[in-house]
Amino acid sequence: MELAVIDYGNGNLGSLLAALHRLGQNPHVIHQTTDIVPVEGVIFPGVGSLEEVVNRLRHNGLLPWLTDLRAQSTPILGICLGMQLFFEQGDEGGEGLGWLKGNVPSLQAPVLPHIGWNDVTVTDHPFLWHNIVRPIFYFVHTYRIQPHEAAIVRGITDYYESFPVAIESGSLYGVQFHPELSGPNGTRLLQNFLEVVETYGNMASR
Amino acid sequence: MVKPRIIPCLDVKHGRVVKGVHFQDLKDAGDPVALAVKYCDDGADELVWLDIIATVEEEELSLALIQRAREVLTIPLTVGGGIRSIRHVEELLEHGADKVSINTYGIEHPEILSHVSRRWGSQCLVVAIDAKWEEDHYQVYVHGGRTRTEHELGDWMRRAQDLGAGEFLLTSIDRDGTQNGYDLPMLRYARQHVSRPIIASGGAGRVEHLTEAIREGQQAVLLASLLHQNQTTVGTIKQSLLEEGIDVRWPL
Numbered sequence: 299m300e301l302a303v304i305d306y307g308n309g310n311l312g313s314l315l316a317a318l319h320r321l322g323q324n325p326h327v328i329h330q331t332t333d334i335v336p337v338e339g340v341i342f343p344g345v346g347s348l349e350e351v352v353n354r355l356r357h358n359g360l361l362p363w364l365t366d367l368r369a370q371s372t373p374i375l376g377i378c379l380g381m382q383l384f385f386e387q388g389d390e391g392g393e394g395l396g397w398l399k400g401n402v403p404s405l406q407a408p409v410l411p412h413i414g415w416n417d418v419t420v421t422d423h424p425f426l427w428h429n430i431v432r433p434i435f436y437f438v439h440t441y442r443i444q445p446h447e448a449a450i451v452r453g454i455t456d457y458y459e460s461f462p463v464a465i466e467s468g469s470l471y472g473v474q475f476h477p478e479l480s481g482p483n484g485t486r487l488l489q490n491f492l493e494v495v496e497t498y499g500n501m502a503s504r
Numbered sequence: 505m506v507k508p509r510i511i512p513c514l515d516v517k518h519g520r521v522v523k524g525v526h527f528q529d530l531k532d533a534g535d536p537v538a539l540a541v542k543y544c545d546d547g548a549d550e551l552v553w554l555d556i557i558a559t560v561e562e563e564e565l566s567l568a569l570i571q572r573a574r575e576v577l578t579i580p581l582t583v584g585g586g587i588r589s590i591r592h593v594e595e596l597l598e599h600g601a602d603k604v605s606i607n608t609y610g611i612e613h614p615e616i617l618s619h620v621s622r623r624w625g626s627q628c629l630v631v632a633i634d635a636k637w638e639e640d641h642y643q644v645y646v647h648g649g650r651t652r653t654e655h656e657l658g659d660w661m662r663r664a665q666d667l668g669a670g671e672f673l674l675t676s677i678d679r680d681g682t683q684n685g686y687d688l689p690m691l692r693y694a695r696q697h698v699s700r701p702i703i704a705s706g707g708a709g710r711v712e713h714l715t716e717a718i719r720e721g722q723q724a725v726l727l728a729s730l731l732h733q734n735q736t737t738v739g740t741i742k743q744s745l746l747e748e749g750i751d752v753r754w755p756l
Contacts, residue, residue: 319575345627346625
């Protein structure tokens, strides 16, 4: 399977790459246009700040490629900040990609970031929850998504307030938690995404 | 609601896990990678790996071990000890650390804290602090608890938060290695000064020590000697906490 992991230039993809290696994948790490290869699936990792990351993607010339992949319905998984990136606007004026309608405000809590393992209440829509019996995942974040369309939400978590932590819209998948740091549950979720990518790849090659 | 984090700590020297009392009398407690994997399998929510690094060779050994640990670990890994440059932070993150913990150097050169938080985000930066009660206040110490600094605990925590600390690892020098329980008064005091998560460290000797800290609202607790001496496992501890009605991550 040809899988891309986007590198925003901070070089801390260790946990995500290790998790994908354990699943038998050897993803292409894409930092700039010269790294671009044909892929069947993309992962946006979750480290950095919204504004900085969009600027990096723009500066490194990756935006047209990513926009094309999205138009071709290539499965894309956004993790944490990687999911927030799909939306329009962050709290501090940072702009996202604007692929989905909604904002990225700060959480309202006395202790931030929200760090640690937390339960996810999942919706009954099919999502990447297959084979995950008790959905508990590892979170590290200060901002959260506020999508305009409630219909794209696939999971909710509580930390002093309730907020959406999983979304699906066409070929876009997003999770606020870090599957690469979430033990066996996280491994299964990544595996489920790889199965989506595999199905898409088979369809595309037909 | 977020679950309390049970965080085993590995103090690593020359590629081996060590543990002492009051930062002294270090004893060999095993291979860090094997131990890290065991803790992860037993249900640790996160790991802290503190390296005692003196030479370039030790730094290379440490990076190789961290990479080996990362290949198998499916939980977050914080690495600290002897960080003295952005380049070293870069290397640690490239070798698979998710967060870095900075102590002495952050006090001597506070600008490293803002550099790390600006470049990688504050979620990547754990500021470790060793403090001790002095007559009427808590004083910050460095160099593994040997050197007194000019900083009062609350002042330094607020400053570190402003510089970008995403989390604190607060060790009580008075309690470290004693197994007499966490320093709850110090933790209460620290909580009043910052709005970042605080990992309680130093003093855990029995499950009741975790229970009392968590019941007070402590979201993260560090474990070291309790685990090293094979007195108990993370799994057994978590089961006891569950029986006490504490909502820890379980099953794994």
